[in-house]
Amino acid sequence: MEKVSVVIRFDGTWTTSVDGRYAYVGGRTTGMRVEKGIAYERFMEDLHRTINVDANKCSLAIEVLLPCINMSAPPMRICDYPTLCFFLDNAGGPATGFIPLCITEYAISLRRAKPKPIG
Numbered sequence: 001m002e003k004v005s006v007v008i009r010f011d012g013t014w015t016t017s018v019d020g021r022y023a024y025v026g027g028r029t030t031g032m033r034v035e036k037g038i039a040y041e042r043f044m045e046d047l048h049r050t051i052n053v054d055a056n057k058c059s060l061a062i063e064v065l066l067p068c069i070n071m072s073a074p075p076m077r078i079c080d081y082p083t084l085c086f087f088l089d090n091a092g093g094p095a096t097g098f099i100p101l102c103i104t105e106y107a108i109s110l111r112r113a114k115p116k117p118i119g
Helices: 042-052 079-087
Strands: 003-010 011-015 024-026 030-036 058-064 077-078 099-109
Touching: 030 042, 042 058, 042 079, 077 079
Parallel strands: 003 099
Antiparallel strands: 003 030, 011 024, 058 077, 058 099
16 A cells, blocks of 8 residues: 655644734654555554654644645644545645644543634
8 A cells, every 4th residue: 555754743833823824833843654545543543652642641633734825724633534534645745845744732631622623
């Protein structure tokens, strides 16, 4: 199966500029290689391991800022298999530029509450 290189940004924060554009600032960057058809649960296990976060203590919100021309669009949440597949099909690469996944950690006690949308 085809593998995709994924850029991962974590330990940063989302901001919104005066003109309504979103940006993920600060934090750290790493990467991992995944198969395009990877199960969502397996992807989450690999992601927790890659950024060294205990899945029993933290829940992860995964969002991606899709490149939009002349449009300020909020980040898209990766929350299930279909959205993960959409991202992996459009993740880019060295020739076209990578689209990074941006990770926000939530303490496990907050797992029951849905993360609030950005903006």
